[in-house]
Amino acid sequence: MNSSKILVTGGAGFIGSHLVLKLLSRGYDVTVLDNLLPLVHGKPDNSASYLSIKNKVRFIKGDIRNRKAWHSVLKNQNIIVHLAAETGTGHSMYNIERYVDVNVRGTSLLLDILANGKNKVQKIIVASSRAIYGEGKYNCQEDGIVYPLQRKESDMTKRVFDVKCPICNGELQLLPTDEESQLHPTSFYGVTKRSQEEMVMMVGKVLGIPFVALRYQNVYGPGQSLSNPYTGILSVFATRIKNGHDIDVYEDGKESRDFVYIDDVVDATVMSVESNAVNYETLNVGSGVATSVLKVAMTLKKVFKSSVKVKISGSYRIGDIRHNVADLTRIRSLLGYEPQYDFTDGIKHFADWVHKQPIALDSYDRSIGELKNLGLLK
DSSP: OOOOEEEEETTTSHHHHHHHHHHHHTTOEEEEEEOOOHHHHSSGGGOHHHHHHTTTSEEEEOOTTOHHHHHHHHTTOOEEEEOOOOOOHHHHTTOHHHHIIIIIIHHHHHHHHHHTSOOOOOEEEEEEEGGGGTTOOEEETTTEEEOOOSOOHHHHTTTOOSOOOTTTOOOOEEOOBOTTSOOOOSSHHHHHHHHHHHHHHHHHHHHTOOEEEEEEOEEESTTOOSSOTTSOHHHHHHHHHHTTOOEEEOTTSOOEEOEEEHHHHHHHHHHHHHOGGGTTEEEEESOSOOEEHHHHHHHHHHHTTOOOOEEEOOOOBTTOOSOOOBOOHHHHHHHOOOOOOOHHHHHHHHHHHHHTSOOOOOOHHHHHHHHHHTTOBO
């Protein structure tokens, strides 16, 4: 029986609840701090992720922006897995104060308490994001390895969506983004996650508390919120399909992401908790495969046997990147991590789970209206 005490912030959420169940199966004493945000959970009694851990852990309903909440859960904790955060690239562009308040100030309270009092914390795992890279790593035949900045709106209005070399404006080849790549986030969410990661790294080194920053890619799988229109493209598309609504694919549909199945993410996180080989490291956690958004939409339509239309609109969202795929060399070397689910298998598991859920309210049109009104969707 493992005697270590682990605090999981955001432990009633999508990733958190899966992680908590895995930690419990490995004998850890788990405490969860979560504010059960309605946007994510709806009513907690209807939240699959919350119900999956209810009565199995010490659960504290509280907000990481509240110092008293931190004090109520930190006593005698040996390991902290800090998942609680505001997420969503588009949503962050017009909720700037909230994203700073939760992601940056909430984390600063934790670090301030650790720096100014006695504690038993031996390790911190912080959930970072692929969003901190921005466009990531590319190769130019003329200029070699380059890291493009945010795409020009003047190009995208002409439906020129591919990134260009920042030096010669030439064509680029996408490369897997490694942990040494430049960090230049293009969304405010990415800015706050970069700050969060850097704060934990700095204070961890000063206090001698080992940390691991896990740069999660696009995580999906059973348990995702189907009612939150701001995060998780698979859940957004699935909810559209279940409601009989057509799917709107931005740009030309060729934009791609690294979609990683929830079980692989949980495995990587538990391995990081248990291995000293990754102390003071930053690690990509992904599938290592780029999948286009159009493929996501068409695959979901197929597995749901749906007749909805998939429309390529040519619209684009300010702050979105063109492509992203993780280089997994470091995590493979240090942890022996190897993704167990490819996209085809993972999406079938996700669809099977969605079929068993009540049809969620489709709030996508409302969220799109907000972006258009603010000039963030063109």
